[in-house]
Amino acid sequence: MPIRLGPNQYGKAENRVVRVYRDTARHQIRDLNVSTSLRGRFEDAHISGDQKDVLPTDTQKNTVFAFAKKIGIASVEEFAIALADRYLEAAPAAEGARIGIQEYGWDRIQVEGAGHDHAFVRSGQGVRNTVVNVDGRGDGRVVQVVSGIEDLTVLKSTGSEFHGFLKDEYTTLPETHDRILATSLVARWRYDSAAIARGGIDWDKSYDGIRALLLQRFAEIHSLALQQTLYGMGEAVLEEHPKVAEVRFSAPNKHHFLSDLSPFGLDNPGEVFFAADRPYGLIEAAVIRDEASEPGNAWHAVPGFC
Ligand SMILES: O=c1[nH]c(=O)c2[nH]c(=O)[nH]c2[nH]1
Numbered sequence: 001m002p003i004r005l006g007p008n009q010y011g012k013a014e015n016r017v018v019r020v021y022r023d024t025a026r027h028q029i030r031d032l033n034v035s036t037s038l039r040g041r042f043e044d045a046h047i048s049g050d051q052k053d054v055l056p057t058d059t060q061k062n063t064v065f066a067f068a069k070k071i072g073i074a075s076v077e078e079f080a081i082a083l084a085d086r087y088l089e090a091a092p093a094a095e096g097a098r099i100g101i102q103e104y105g106w107d108r109i110q111v112e113g114a115g116h117d118h119a120f121v122r123s124g125q126g127v128r129n130t131v132v133n134v135d136g137r138g139d140g141r142v143v144q145v146v147s148g149i150e151d152l153t154v155l156k157s158t159g160s161e162f163h164g165f166l167k168d169e170y171t172t173l174p175e176t177h178d179r180i181l182a183t184s185l186v187a188r189w190r191y192d193s194a195a196i197a198r199g200g201i202d203w204d205k206s207y208d209g210i211r212a213l214l215l216q217r218f219a220e221i222h223s224l225a226l227q228q229t230l231y232g233m234g235e236a237v238l239e240e241h242p243k244v245a246e247v248r249f250s251a252p253n254k255h256h257f258l259s260d261l262s263p264f265g266l267d268n269p270g271e272v273f274f275a276a277d278r279p280y281g282l283i284e285a286a287v288i289r290d291e292a293s294e295p296g297n298a299w300h301a302v303p304g305f306c
Pocket residue numbers: 162173224225226227253281
């Protein structure tokens with residue numbers, strides 16, 4: 001029976017590494033969840049069981065911690081690219097490496113109006129992430145970076161409408177000119193591969209700017225649908241960040257239904273809502289620059305995006 005090995009990759013998932021910078025009394029920390037994967041010519045490992053080409057996942061884990069000390073974590077993107085390059089150097093059978101990182105933010109605890117030197121509180125608004133794919137080695141290698149934010153829960157209590165939609169015999173949804181709009185946003189943006197190759201991207205600054213812009217546009221756009229809000233947010237990112245080639249969103253529409261208080265003789269002009277858990281609308285969209293570079297493997301194994 002003709003049978004062959006299909007797509008495969010292997011690595012160490014969810015290495016939780018915390019790097020403390022303690023060169024001065026004012027410490028800094030970076031708190032990461034790093035998942036590594038190698039892909040390439042690994043048929044022997046699967047078919048005959050010969051592991052000569054396999055750089056163990058344990059070694060991949062050790063490299064994450066050793067690199068956190070040796071090169072530090074300037075940004076999740078830089079750290080991921082350095083790890084990918086290292087694995088490709090160490091494992092000749094590997095043709096590509098994928099490094100996914102989530103970063104948990106920590107704010108300084110405020111004590112008497114000042115941020116404490118070494119006590120932190122987890123920042124609660126969205127988890128930064130990146131997925132880096134490197135194919136090949138040396139000058140000809142292709143580096144793709146998709147960075148983003150997840151679990152960014154936002155709500156506006158007005159400035160959102162939904163009407164004029166298609167109706168059939170099963171439609172019961174009332175049209176509304178004033179509703180709550182809320183979502184737990186996942187946004188990912190792909191950097192142009194040519195811009196990455198030229199270098200000089202300030203990854204942390206770019207992340208901070210895009211995050212702030214997404215929030216600003218969510219607040220400012222008078223929404224006619226979550227779809228239109230997402231498009232407007234993506235458009236703003238592409239306009240202000242020339243090194244970004246495309247933005248993709250996955251946004252659950254966290255429905256807030258007006259509670260019917262009429263049985264109790266009470267009116268309810270948009271004041272009391274039932275926050276439904278499920279089902280939820282799931283709105284997903286990509287906003288793409290016309291002359292964007294080809295994505296190549298950029299979206300490799302990034303689930304949840306159309
Ligand atoms: O912003 C929305 N988009 C939809 O597609 C949709 N569908 C729905 O029932 N409510 C909403 N809201």
